[in-house]
Amino acid sequence: MGCWKVPPKAKIYEALTAVADDRVKLTGGEIAEVLSSDGAKTYTVEWSYDLGQITSNDNASYWQGYIGYPIIAVLMVLGKLDFDEGVAQALSGINWKQTNRRFRNDYDKAVESVLLNLDVESVASEVDKIFTQIETLGLEALPRRRRPPKG
Secondary structure: OOEOEOOOOHHHHHHHHHHHOOOEEEEEOOEEEEEOOOOOOEEEEEEOOOOOEEEEOOHHHHHHOEOOHHHHHHHHHOOOOOOOHHHHHHOOOOOHHHHHHHOOOOHHHHHHHHHOOOOHHHHHHHHHHHHHHHHHHOOEEOOOOOOOOOO
């Protein structure tokens, strides 16, 4: 299947929110479920035993070929990506679906609107660190693919 493309940084913000809001559930084996920010969808993330391959049925992963926020969130929960718990907590409770819709899926503008009330420099710096970690992982797409859930 090949390697995943790196995600837009906005997806890291969404992943931090998912972790902070405890929306990542390891269900056993190499499978996890991630609840969307509006609670309307549950995404399934599956990975190989060695974590070299991973897949998800969120729209970004399925259709765009880059690592979507459910994969990033699961990698955080599994300890594969280091992150600052305080930064994650600062991003808790954000309904990204609603925010992204308000900005017509211009993810950068959506992130900007959220950062207005936060310490922009420390949050952006943490996201940059996570982004660098993702770039170096070289994760491959797991051949198993489920279609995205209907919403």
